[in-house]
Each structure stands twice: as C-alpha cells, then as structure tokens.
Amino acid sequence: MPELPFTLDQLRILKAIAAQGSFKKAADLLYVTQPAVSLQIQNLEKQLEITIFDRGGRKALLTEAGRLLLEYCERILNQCDEACKAIEDLNSLKGGTLIIGASQTTGTYLMPRMIGLFRQKYPDVSVQLQVHSTRRTGWSVANGQIDLAIIGGQLPGDLENLLQVIPYATDELALVLPSKHPLSNKKELLKEDLYKLNFVKLDSQSTTRKVVDKLLQDSGLDIQRLKIEMELNSLEAIKNAVQSGLGASFLPVVSIERELAAGTIHKAFVADLEVKRELKLITNPSRYTSRASEVFKKNILPKFASLESPLKQILI
Amino acid sequence: MPELPFTLDQLRILKAIAAQGSFKKAADLLYVTQPAVSLQIQNLEKQLEITIFDRGGRKALLTEAGRLLLEYCERILNQCDEACKAIEDLNSLKGGTLIIGASQTTGTYLMPRMIGLFRQKYPDVSVQLQVHSTRRTGWSVANGQIDLAIIGGQLPGDLENLLQVIPYATDELALVLPSKHPLSNKKELLKEDLYKLNFVKLDSQSTTRKVVDKLLQDSGLDIQRLKIEMELNSLEAIKNAVQSGLGASFLPVVSIERELAAGTIHKAFVADLEVKRELKLITNPSRYTSRASEVFKKNILPKFASLESPLKQILI
DNA sequence: GATTTTCCATAAATTTAAATTTTTCAAATA
DNA sequence: TATTTGAAAAATTTAAATTTATGGAAAATC
Numbered sequence: 217m218p219e220l221p222f223t224l225d226q227l228r229i230l231k232a233i234a235a236q237g238s239f240k241k242a243a244d245l246l247y248v249t250q251p252a253v254s255l256q257i258q259n260l261e262k263q264l265e266i267t268i269f270d271r272g273g274r275k276a277l278l279t280e281a282g283r284l285l286l287e288y289c290e291r292i293l294n295q296c297d298e299a300c301k302a303i304e305d306l307n308s309l310k311g312g313t314l315i316i317g318a319s320q321t322t323g324t325y326l327m328p329r330m331i332g333l334f335r336q337k338y339p340d341v342s343v344q345l346q347v348h349s350t351r352r353t354g355w356s357v358a359n360g361q362i363d364l365a366i367i368g369g370q371l372p373g374d375l376e377n378l379l380q381v382i383p384y385a386t387d388e389l390a391l392v393l394p395s396k397h398p399l400s401n402k403k404e405l406l407k408e409d410l411y412k413l414n415f416v417k418l419d420s421q422s423t424t425r426k427v428v429d430k431l432l433q434d435s436g437l438d439i440q441r442l443k444i445e446m447e448l449n450s451l452e453a454i455k456n457a458v459q460s461g462l463g464a465s466f467l468p469v470v471s472i473e474r475e476l477a478a479g480t481i482h483k484a485f486v487a488d489l490e491v492k493r494e495l496k497l498i499t500n501p502s503r504y505t506s507r508a509s510e511v512f513k514k515n516i517l518p519k520f521a522s523l524e525s526p527l528k529q530i531l532i
Numbered sequence: 533m534p535e536l537p538f539t540l541d542q543l544r545i546l547k548a549i550a551a552q553g554s555f556k557k558a559a560d561l562l563y564v565t566q567p568a569v570s571l572q573i574q575n576l577e578k579q580l581e582i583t584i585f586d587r588g589g590r591k592a593l594l595t596e597a598g599r600l601l602l603e604y605c606e607r608i609l610n611q612c613d614e615a616c617k618a619i620e621d622l623n624s625l626k627g628g629t630l631i632i633g634a635s636q637t638t639g640t641y642l643m644p645r646m647i648g649l650f651r652q653k654y655p656d657v658s659v660q661l662q663v664h665s666t667r668r669t670g671w672s673v674a675n676g677q678i679d680l681a682i683i684g685g686q687l688p689g690d691l692e693n694l695l696q697v698i699p700y701a702t703d704e705l706a707l708v709l710p711s712k713h714p715l716s717n718k719k720e721l722l723k724e725d726l727y728k729l730n731f732v733k734l735d736s737q738s739t740t741r742k743v744v745d746k747l748l749q750d751s752g753l754d755i756q757r758l759k760i761e762m763e764l765n766s767l768e769a770i771k772n773a774v775q776s777g778l779g780a781s782f783l784p785v786v787s788i789e790r791e792l793a794a795g796t797i798h799k800a801f802v803a804d805l806e807v808k809r810e811l812k813l814i815t816n817p818s819r820y821t822s823r824a825s826e827v828f829k830k831n832i833l834p835k836f837a838s839l840e841s842p843l844k845q846i847l848i
Numbered sequence: 849g850a851t852t853t854t855c856c857a858t859a860a861a862t863t864t865a866a867a868t869t870t871t872t873c874a875a876a877t878a
Numbered sequence: 879t880a881t882t883t884g885a886a887a888a889a890t891t892t893a894a895a896t897t898t899a900t901g902g903a904a905a906a907t908c
Contacts, residue, residue: 220540221616225866228536240884252867254885259866264619267820270676271885279820280629281622288615292608299604300537303580306597313596360586360593504583504595541895556855568896570857575895587856590905852907858900867892877882 221263224296227289229256230268234286237275307507310340314508317356317365320451321387321424322495323347325470326366326520334516341508350423354379357500363509364499369423371498382497385522388469389428389491393482394461400482407437407489414445414463416454424493428466431491455481466491497527537579540612543605545572546584550602553591623823625654630824632661633672633681636767637703637740638811639663641786642682642836650832657824666739670695673816679825680815685739687814698813701838704785705744705807709798710777716798723753723805730761730779732770740809744782747807771797782807813843 232242233253243250261268268282278286305311314334318327323345331343346353346362350369356362358378368387371379391410393400399409418425429439445463448454454465455472459480475481497517499505513527521527548558549569559566577584584598594602621627630650634643639661647659662669662678666685672678674694682700707726709716715725734741745755761779764770770781771788775796791797813833815821829843837843 220544220612221619222540222612224536224538224540238884249868250885251869251887254887255866258886264616265623266619270820276884280822281619284618284622285615288611288618292611292615295604295608295611296536296538299601299608300580302600302604303537303582303597306600307581504586506596554855555857564895565897566856567858567898571895574857590855592856850908852905854905855903857902859898860900861896861898863894863896865892865894867890869890870888872887873885875883875885878880 222260224293226256226260227293229253230260230282230286230289231293233257233269233276234278234282237277239271239276305340309338309508309511312506312508313342313344314506314512315344315346315362316512317346317348317353317362317367319350319353319366319368319423320347321368321468321471322366324451325468330512330516330520333519334512337515338508338511349421354498357498360500360503363506364497364513366495366497367423368493368495369427378500378502379498380501382499382526383494383522384497384517384525384527385495385520386524387493387495389424389431389466389493390469390472391464391484391486391489391491392458392467392472393464393484394458395479395482396461397464397482399484403485405484405486407435407486410437410486411441411443414443416445416457416463416465417447418451418454419447419449422449424468427493428491431493432466432489435489435491437489497525538576540609542572542576543609545569546576546598546602546605547609549573549585549592550594550598553593555587555592621656625824625827626656628657628822628824630657630659630822630828631678632659632828633669633678633683634661634663635666635669635682635684635739636663637684637784637787638682640767641784646828646832646836649835650828653831654824654827659824670814673814676816676819679822680813680829682811682813683739684809684811685743694816694818695814696817698815698842699810699838700813700833700841700843701811701836702840703809703811705740705747705782705809706785706788707780707800707802707805707807708774708783708788709780709800710774711795711798712777713780713798715800719801721800721802723751723802726753726802727757727759730759732761732773732779732781733763734767734770735763735765738765740784743809744807747809748782748805751805751807753805813841 232245236242239253240250243253266281267279270277327345350367353365353367354371354375357365432439451471458465518527548561552558555569556566559569582597583595586593643661666683669681670687670691673681748755767787774781834843
C-alpha cells in the first residue's frame with residue numbers, strides 16, 4: 217500500500233506532547249511508555265523529513281515545522297472525533313433516515329399512526345414514507361431504496377422469492393353506502409343486492425381494485441354485472457362520492473373509521489361475503505438492515521399487527 | 533493507548549472501495565490483496581458497530597452509515613494531504629521564515645546582497661534581518677529568536693561556549709579621506725600622519741568603534757592624541773561627513789565601494805597599519821536548524837566568505 | 849441450463865510493525 | 879559533585895496486518 221506519511225496515533229502523540237511539553241507526560245497521558253512515544257515521533261520525523269520537537273532543554277518545544285504540523289493535526293483529530301460522534305448517534309438512533317414503503321391505503325391510514333409512534337420514541341431519526349404501487353414498492357425494497365414496506369397486493373413472482381414476505385394484518389374491505397340509501401336500513405344484504413347498486417370504484421390500475429374484483433369474483437359474483445357509476449383514483453374522493461349519495465363502494469375499514477363514527481357513511485353487511493386481503497410486510501434479507509429499520513420492525517409494527525402475524529408471535 | 537476507532541489506512545480503503553464500487557478493484561488500486569481490504573473493512577465495521585457496505589449485489593454499495601462515514605473520511609484525508617503539502621513546501625523551501633542577525637555594517641552592506649541571492653533561489657521563504665549589537669544578537673541566537681548571525685565584535689564569554697562560532701570573513705577598515713584632502717595625494721601615509729587628521733568617528737557605544745580603537749591601539753598608536761571632529765552613530769552619516777571634507781575616518785571597505793568608484797572619497801594606505809577584524813558566523817548547535825537556515829549557510833554564505841573561512845573550505 | 853467468471857469471505861502462515869522492559873546518556877538541579 | 883529528570887538505544891515480547899490458498903455465491907457467457 218502506498219504509504220501515508222503519518223498515522224492517527226502519531227498525530228495523537230504529537231498533540232499530547234505539544235500540550236504537555238514533555239514526552240514523558242504525554243506517555244503517561246496516553247497510557248504508554250516513554251520510549252513508545254519517542255519512537256513514534258522519531259518515525260514521524262523520519263517520514264516527513266522534518267524536526268518536530270526541540271528536545272534541548274527541560275521542555276520539548278515545537279519547531280516551526282512542528283507548529284505547522286500541529287495545526288493540521290488538531291483539525292484532523294477533531295474531524296475524527298466528529299465522525300465518531302455522528303456514527304454513535306446513528307447507532308443510538310439519534311440520526312439517520314428510515315424509508316418506509318406502503319400502498320395507498322396503508323400509507324394513508326395506517327402508516328401515519330405508526331410513524332407517529334416511532335417518531336415519539338426516536339425523534340432524531342427522519343422517516344420517509346413512499347406511497348407507490350405494490351409492484352414499484354417491491355422493486356424499491358429489492359434494490360434497497362426502501363427499508364421495509366407493507367403491501368396489500370400480489371408481488372411479481374421473481375420478487376416473491378427475493379424478498380422476505382411476512383403476513384402482517386388483515387385488511388377488511390367493507391361495502392359502504394350513502395347513509396340515506398334505501399338499503400342502509402337492512403341489517404344484512406344479499407349478494408344479489410349488489411347488482412342493484414351503483415358503484416364508485418377505484419380506477420382499474422389500482423392494486424386494491426384488482427384485489428377487490430378478484431375476491432368478489434371468487435365468492436361467485438359476476439363483476440361484469442355490477443354497475444359502475446364512476447371510477448376515481450383516490451380513496452378520499454370515493455369516500456366523498458359515497459357520502460354525497462353517488463353510489464356504493466368497497467373500502468378498507470381503516471379508511472372509514474371517522475365517517476362511520478360520524479354516521480355520514482353506512483357500512484353494510486353482506487351475507488356469505490367477506491372481502492378481506494392480507495397485508496404483508498416485505499423486507500430484503502440480502503441487504504443491510506439499518507438500526508432504525510430493525511427497531512421499527514421489532515417495536516412498532518407488532519403493535520398494529522393482527523394476532524396471526526409472526527410479528528405478533530414474537531412478542532408473546 | 534486508548535484506541536481510536538479507525539486508522540487512516542482504513543479510511544483510505546473505505547474511500548477506494550466507495551470510488552471503485554468493488555473490494556477487488558480497491559485492492560488493486562492500493563496495491564494490496566483483496567483479503568487485506570476485506571479484513572480492514574471488517575475491522576472498521578466491528579469497531580464502529582456499523583455496516584458500511586452492502587456486499588449483496590455485483591457492486592459494493594454504501595449503506596447510510598457508510599455514506600455518513602465517507603463524508604468525514606474524505607474531509608480527513610483531504611486535511612492529511614494538505615498537511616503533507618505544507619510540510620513538503622517547508623522542506624523544499626517554499627515556505628517558512630529565516631531570521632538572520634547582523635551588526636550594523638554587515639547588515640547594511642553585506643546582508644542585503646546575500647539575502648537577495650537567497651530570495652532569488654527561494655522566493656517563498658520570507659527572510660527577516662535583525663540588526664542589533666553583537667551582544668544582543670548573540671543572546672538572540674542563543675535562545676532561538678535568530679537562526680544565524682554574522683557579528684564583528686566579541687561575544688560575552690558564556691555565549692562564546694554556548695554557540696558555534698565560525699570565522700567567516702575579514703572586514704578591512706580603511707582610512708578614508710575627503711578626496712580634496714592634501715594627504716590624498718600621497719601614495720602612503722605614515723602612522724604619525726594620523727595625528728594630523730581630524731576624525732569623524734562612530735559613537736563610542738558602537739562595536740565597530742571599539743574594535744577600531746583597539747586595533748589602532750594595538751598597532752602602537754595613542755588614540756587619545758587622535759583629534760575627533762565629531763561622533764556620529766551612522767556609517768552613512770560619517771561617509772557624508774567625510775565626503776563633505778569634514779574629516780577622516782576608518783570605515784569598512786564594504787561600505788565605501790560605491791564612493792571609491794565614484795571618486796568622491798579617498799582610501800589611504802598607512803604604512804605598517806592594517807585595521808582588520810574578523811567577521812564570525814554564529815549559530816546555536818543545540819537548537820533545531822531550519823531547512824532555510826541550512827541552505828543559507830551552505831549555499832549563500834560561502835559565496836561571500838573569505839578564503840580562510842571553514843565555510844569556504846567545505847566547497848573546495 | 850450448465851459452465852465459467854467474478855467477487856467477496858474465511859483460515860492459516862508469514863511477515864512486519866509496534867509496544868515494553870531494561871539500560872544508557874545528557875542536562876539541569878541541588 | 880551527586881542527584882534527578884527526560885529522552886534515546888537495544889533487545890525482547892507481543893500484536894497486527896498482509897499474503898497465500900481455499901471456498902462459496904451470484905452474474906455472465908456459452
């Protein structure tokens with residue numbers, strides 16, 4: 217290795233001698249013997265081809281070159297200390313960044329609460345939430361742009377094997393009606409009743425839309441027969457549409473808690489129909505796991521996980 | 533020794549890997565084997581309790597902690613490079629300060645030429661010339677305030693032993709007369725002629741004055757009988773006085789070269805009288821000798837030294 | 849889809865460097 | 879002159895870094 221003309225240890229010794237004015241005292245300060253100090257300074261002087269100390273008298277005095285070197289020495293050692301501090305902060309979660317991925321629903325209704333909890337405990341870690349499609353989120357986790365993510369859709373096959381996928385929670389999609397809708401009075405609807413409704417649906421690109429369609433189809437419904445009033449690309453827009461009496465929709469229950477409480481929207485029960493999807497936690501096992509990511513997974517996620525999730529099991 | 537969490541070598545390796553994106557390439561760049569690089573990074577990661585590189589894929593990618601460390605790393609290594617440059621400059625005389633001491637005569641007529649020559653070769657070394665009495669110059673050399681000095685007088689006994697005193701040159705003090713003076717026509721004066729002259733002398737504090745008086749006395753003259761027209765404390769003032777016809781004087785030949793050439797002053801020869809003093813180079817052997825001082829002593833001083841000087845001998 | 853190549857990790861052995869102990873030397877103090 | 883203090887020198891021990899050799903996993907090539 218093309219050698220550097222000095223080592224950090226030598227600089228530390230130099231600084232100590234300059235401060236103490238004596239090789240012996242510097243040695244005591246650094247818990248080494250005096251010859252060790254002498255040797256290192258000699259090496260330093262040989263390497264740089266300068267004389268650093270005037271050892272004539274009782275005190276070791278810096279030469280001009282020594283003073284020059286000491287200036288740099290102190291700057292370098294300060295930078296080293298700073299670097300150590302920064303790393304320590306990162307280790308103790310007093311810094312750093314956590315990047316979380318999520319789908320529209322989770323990102324809008326679940327993540328804010330989780331992130332809030334996390335930030336309460338670790339206010340110095342900055343958290344980024346990236347809301348993307350399942351597909352894109354999957355790839356971002358794969359190449360390390362996202363530390364961890366919660367998705368509701370199906371990953372492409374190749375990613376499925378690459379990533380660690382842990383069942384996390386069950387997201388129930390409820391049939392919601394305008395509160396003034398005639399069918400809102402019935403305790404329980406039949407599947408056939410769905411054909412009478414006008415639906416406000418998510419746009420067909422959406423993962424949630426695909427999941428809902430698939431689940432309805434699996435339960436024996438003919439989704440072609442369902443009347444579509446309009447397609448919107450935002451859950452909030454759909455909620456507003458439903459509240460305005462424009463139609464019905466299947467929405468994640470987590471997204472309508474407030475509206476249910478306020479009575480501005482009606483949640484209907486349909487006999488023999490459960491529209492549920494599994495939310496999954498995905499991480500990249502072949503990548504470095506940041507301290508912040510670790511903590512989030514171990515301490516925050518389990519609090520919102522369903523009982524069946526492996527994350528929950530760990531805690532018990 | 534209370535250990536530092538990293539070494540400069542480790543930082544250099546870190547930087548190389550980050551730049552090359554590969555352990556192997558970094559190893560090649562640094563002319564070491566790949567395991568050496570791997571082990572050093574592992575040590576670094578262990579020490580700091582962080583993961584620095586994501587070794588998963590084809591390329592070694594920095595983690596967040598790695599990026600943080602790299603920032604400091606580059607700053608630290610830059611400072612190191614700068615320090616090296618500064619030291620090199622000092623070594624190659626592209627910086628630093630040389631402090632030279634001299635007596636009035638040498639400082640006025642000899643040093644400017646020497647310093648000029650030195651500065652021509654080493655324009656980046658700043659040179660200070662301090663003109664003081666022999667006594668004060670001696671002490672300044674002793675305690676390191678002056679790197680080297682040329683003196684014409686006698687050092688106090690204790691300094692004589694402390695310092696290195698090297699015969700340097702012979703300073704001839706010539707009897708000078710106004711060019712219109714009647715005695716200017718004589719080829720050679722006799723000692724008795726001196727009693728007929730009016731002298732313009734240096735003030736009695738001056739080392740040169742003391743030396744001249746002593747030399748005259750040693751050669752058998754009664755200095756009490758010499759008529760003193762006036763006493764001045766500047767050689768230039770005396771030269772002007774002589775040129776104006778106010779009197780004669782003993783002046784260092786180096787100080788009257790220009791006037792002799794212009795014919796405005798006359799240099800007289802006195803039979804059986806040589807007024808010469810030894811100029812001596814003094815240095816402090818127990819102190820650090822700066823590179824600039826070394827070069828001045830070896831390359832510049834000999835060019836103006838008398839043939840008998842040890843400085844001259846070295847060159848032959 | 850099997851093979852080759854690339855890249856990093858690991859283990860053992862060698863080499864190199866650095867620290868310590870003991871001793872010596874020089875200068876300053878008493 | 880004797881004594882103390884601080885630095886250098888030499889020899890031994892200890893530690894650390896490098897190399898050589900080997901193995902395994904992921905890409906790239908055929």
